[in-house]
Amino acid sequence: MKKDVLETLKYNKGSFISGEELSNRLGVTRTAIWKHINQLKEEGYEIESVSRKGYRLMGEPDLLNQHALQLELKTKTIGRRIVHYDTIDSTNTVAKKIAAEGAEEGAVVIAEEQTGGRGRLGRQWVSPKGAGIWMSLVLRPSIEPAEAAKITQIAAAAVTLAIRRVTGCEAGIKWPNDIILHKKKVCGILTEMGAELNSVSYIVVGIGINANVDVALFPEEVKRIATSIKDCVGNNISRKEIVLHILKEFEDLYLDFIYTKSIKKSVEICKAYSVTLGNTVKIINRDQTIIAEAVDLTEEGELIIRNQEGQMEKIISGEVSV
Ligand code: BT5
Numbered sequence: 001m002k003k004d005v006l007e008t009l010k011y012n013k014g015s016f017i018s019g020e021e022l023s024n025r026l027g028v029t030r031t032a033i034w035k036h037i038n039q040l041k042e043e044g045y046e047i048e049s050v051s052r053k054g055y056r057l058m059g060e061p062d063l064l065n066q067h068a069l070q071l072e073l074k075t076k077t078i079g080r081r082i083v084h085y086d087t088i089d090s091t092n093t094v095a096k097k098i099a100a101e102g103a104e105e106g107a108v109v110i111a112e113e114q115t116g117g118r119g120r121l122g123r124q125w126v127s128p129k130g131a132g133i134w135m136s137l138v139l140r141p142s143i144e145p146a147e148a149a150k151i152t153q154i155a156a157a158a159v160t161l162a163i164r165r166v167t168g169c170e171a172g173i174k175w176p177n178d179i180i181l182h183k184k185k186v187c188g189i190l191t192e193m194g195a196e197l198n199s200v201s202y203i204v205v206g207i208g209i210n211a212n213v214d215v216a217l218f219p220e221e222v223k224r225i226a227t228s229i230k231d232c233v234g235n236n237i238s239r240k241e242i243v244l245h246i247l248k249e250f251e252d253l254y255l256d257f258i259y260t261k262s263i264k265k266s267v268e269i270c271k272a273y274s275v276t277l278g279n280t281v282k283i284i285n286r287d288q289t290i291i292a293e294a295v296d297l298t299e300e301g302e303l304i305i306r307n308q309e310g311q312m313e314k315i316i317s318g319e320v321s322v
Contacts, residue, residue, distance in 0.1 A: 018054035077106035089116035095136035099202035153301035157269035162245035172275035184227035
């Protein structure tokens, strides 16, 4: 019921709705409405109450804990359980630990700050307190280890859609795991797994987003390549809105993958918003560097390139710079 009260207030954000109208619409007494409003206020929602006018939602807290997200989450499984930390070394490390101990599919670990945030190949992920979105999803698809990279493409598509829908910023995807705003990195994705030889036992997909982060405070070498959503929008954005949208978009695309066994839908989104395709790219894979033209993505989310001899090649993973 509190969820419905909040939803109605949000729908009318900035304008008054009377206690009577709320109670008629939701089919409960005005006293019940008043109780829910008070609870919401205690949770940090700024709600103005004026006699004869009613209630007006003025501001929402930007909390990423289980309670705050649960109130507005529209998913079936993803994010139904949220483990929230103030400070943790890495949400991926925690997610892998709880997954190995049996955590259910859809569990999400979120931290306000990471002291040992990780990128690929042991690189560091800068994760300052309170301003970013540092989260990891636990998944249990029945797939082969070689398919794990598909989850990165699903996550890239979900994050890009969420940023675009919530902020209007034209987020793009640099294959395979970077989300870009104005040519700079706003988000990185790290997919890890626990697996037997032929079957995956769990996948953890870590998503790091510079939401309201002050990039000027980053170390010099990261500052040059990074940006934040705040810098694109011009003011702080609601991390909660972004998280809610990511979880919903991710669930839709992930379930589509589970049912159809194909990530075609995600790949279409990755292609539509790709900043890689059509460009000359440098691909670094272990000790090999190739300069080539990025031509297309396969239905499985691999990159097709045309090398300098004019031959087409399929790249499964690697470091790409445009
Ligand atoms: C990635 O690796 O981009 C994956 C990052 C995944 C981070 C999330 S946060 C939640 C979860 N928990 C974790 O511990 N990790 C995941 P890669 O493609 O290897 O890029 C790493 C490089 O990005 C670094 O070497 C830096 O150059 C740069 N970098 C570091 N922090 C950054 C930041 N906050 N914003 C933009 N770029 C950053």
